[in-house]
Amino acid sequence: MALPRGLASTIGTAARAARVRANLTQEDVAERVGLATEVYGRLERGGMLPSVPTLKKLCEILRIPSDVLLGLTPAQENFWTKEAPARPTEEPAEIRRLVRTVKKLEPAEFRLLSLIATGLLRLRLMRQGRPAPGPPRPS
Missing domain, CATH: 1.10.260.40 (lambda repressor-like DNA-binding domains)
Structure with a gap:
């Protein structure tokens, strides 16, 4: 047809x-x-x-x-x-894209990504002279 x-x-x-x-x-x-x-x-x-x-x-x-x-x-x-x-x-398209990607990760990969993101945030806050958040909580 x-x-x-x-x-x-x-x-x-x-x-x-x-x-x-x-x-x-x-x-x-x-x-x-x-x-x-x-x-x-x-x-x-x-x-x-x-x-x-x-x-x-x-x-x-x-x-x-x-x-x-x-x-x-x-x-x-x-x-x-x-x-x-x-x-x-709504979140920007880049954030929505990232969330879709993160949803596809295995638990161990997700934990690693979480540690990297927390480390990046701590680094930025330290450079700005602000207190960094505590260590990530274990899942």
Whole structure:
């Protein structure tokens, strides 16, 4: 069955615009929707159509009405012309990326990373002439 390129492209373009407007990365959206980042990237490029449950999640996460995502409402009459809805303050993309990476570590690797981070913080505080935190608590 041939892929309806017009619809896939429409959904991809709208999803990308909503994602950028929401200040999210492709990785952020993919994680929240439950897709591999590569799959979400292909969706944004118009290379695939999402399933109905995925489409629903995209609408919720990107805060975009389904008729806009599907291209049923002309852009000049819809939510693109309105101010973006208020979003809760989120961590910068770099922090979200780091957290995703840390979640993949083994416990011993996580402990090592924690020791390194604590050491870096102590060093910075000592350079600033401020008291450094005590040693990390064993887990």
